Amino acid sequence: MRRRRAVAAALATLVVLGVTTACEAGSDDPPPSPDPQPSASSEAKLTVAVTGTEDEIAAYTSVIETFDSLSDDAEVSIESYPTEAALMARLRQGGAVPDVFLASRDDLAWLLEQGVTQPVDQLLDERGVDFGDGYSRDGLQAFSVDNSLQCMPYAISPMVMYYNTDLVDFAKMEKRGLPVPSSDPPLSWGFDVFAAAAEFASRPARGTKGLYVDPTLRDLSPMVYSGGGQLFDDDADPTSLTLADSSESLERWLELLRNPQLTLTPEQLQRRPALEWFERGKLAMIPGYRDWVPELRLVHGLQFDTIAMPVLDTSATVGDVVGLCLSADAASTPAAADLMVHMLSTPSVQRVALEGYIVPANLEVALSDDFLQPGRQPEHSGVFNSAVRAIDFPPLISTWAQLERLVAGDLQALIDVPVLDDLAERLQAIDEKSRTVLDPESVEPSESGSESGSPGSTSGDGPTSAATTG
Known part of the structure; x- marks a missing residue:
């Protein structure tokens, strides 16, 4: 709640800014220039970096080429990368910063620390971008820092639960007297329904398993938040994880995640990643994001749908949020801002959303058939839109x-150790270990030099996501 109140204050500032700008526009005085740079007589040479699959890159390219053909003020070249992480890796190594680029919220702290970007709220407001009803409030929250919008939210994909509708058949479950989702269509469910579905879908004779959740910090986060807990000790300046405070919630989840009758075994995961087991029809449920949809649609015979993450005490999930950012050293800030407005326009976002990989932050597109794509799997794509409101954003x-690498082995041990009778102690040890990354100055040298902060822990550089591979 502290986090949401803090960001709400930032959004209020954005709204006031928009009103002030509108009033100034109606006065006799001309509006101030958005940038001190004078307009060049020749075209500004801009570079824009986009990320995604070949289909996404083709969609972005089409959008940008349209702008390039219509603009007399800019000549645009395009760089493409498979992921935001690939682009960030180049920037962290000292590569040239594109004038406009896509970036994940996960990298926003580094971008701000290095002074890579400049705020975009005033520039976009002056160009008529609708911050009020036109964009996901949660997306605006995600990129609001110091009362300014640092990047413009472009896509906001919450983690949801994918499920095989042949293995998780709610009609059959109800006939057998098992609990089923209370809503129709099934957009959300409680933990007891989720557990019943996992057991129902686990069929030893058919070689099917009910669920798999990768034991990473990110994938376990919804279990913490849904139980009413917090992942960190402070929303603004965290010094430690607080997993131990959520030991009761995590214990309920671990009863399922540790059950070899319900979930994939280490031997199965060594043969192929969890997503491939799901594609083969041998895994009933797996959490994931919107970018899986196009791939899953191509799997012959796979019938799947999406539903919100299970609810313990409250609806909660995490999200993959991508924003459109503006370089602090743009060749021409006005021209780059014009390009951003074009990329953010409804027709431009529609073109990208049609490929099926993103959940648009542009609400007009998110609520349209361009995104919902009725008649195609998943049947209930609206779950992505409703789940956005349940996203908890970490500091x-x-x-x-x-941090993920540091605790990877410890979290894996929660699944792998034969007997887990000391969960609270293990979680407390993970919390203490996290201080070596989050608050290293408070850690004694002997502590910071240790890699084994909890019982049964393995190397912090051990394997990470088996569920998201593929």
Whole structure:
């Protein structure tokens, strides 16, 4: 709640800014220039970096080429990368910063620390971008820092639960007296229904398993948030994880995740990643994001749908949020801002959304058939839109990847150890270990030099996501 109140204040500032700008536009004085740079007589040479699959890159390219053909002020070249992480890896190594580029919220802290970007709210507001009803409030929250919008939200994909509708058949479950989702269509469910579905779908004779959740910090986060807990000790300046405070919630989940009758075994995961088991029809449920949809649609015979993450005490999930950012050293800030407005326009976002990989932050597109794509799997794509409101955003930290690596072995041990009778102690040890990354100055040298902060832990550089491979 502290986090949401803080960001709500930032959004209120954006709204006031929009009203002030509108009033100034109606006065006799001309509006101030958005940038001190004078307009060049020749075209500004801009570079825009986009990310995604070949189909997504083709969609972005089409959008940008349209702008390029219509603009007399800019000449645009395009760089493409398979993921935002690939682009960020180049920037972290000192590569040239594109004038406009897509970036994940996970990298926002680093971008701000390095002074890579400049705020975009005033520039976009002056160009008529609708911050009020036109965009996901949660997306705006995700990129609001210091009362300014640092990047413009472009796509906001919440983690949802994918399920095989042949293995998880709610009609058959109801006939057998098992609990089923209370809503029709089934957009959400309680933990007891989820557990019953996992047991129903686990058929030893058919070689099917009910569920798999990768034991990573990100994938376990919804279990913490849904139980009313928090992942960190402070929303603004975290110094430690607080998993131990959620031991009761995690214990309920671990009863399922540790059950070899219900979930994939280490031997199965060594043969192929969890997503491939799902595609083969041998795994009933797996959490994931919207970008899986096009791939799953191509799997012959696979019938699948999506539903919100299970609810313990409250609806909660995490999200993959991507924003359109503007370089602090853009060749021409006005021209780059014009390009951003074009890329953010409804027709441009529709073109990208049609490929099926993103959940648009543009609400007009998110609620349209361009995104919902009726008649195609998943049947209930609206779940992505409703689940956005349940996203809990972690604090902005530049060491997230390092933290995940540090505790990877400890979280894996929660699944692998034969007997887990000391869960609270293990979680407390993980919390203490996290301080070596989040608050290293408070850690004694002997502690920071240790890699084994909890019982049964393995190397912090051990394997990470088996579920998201593929």
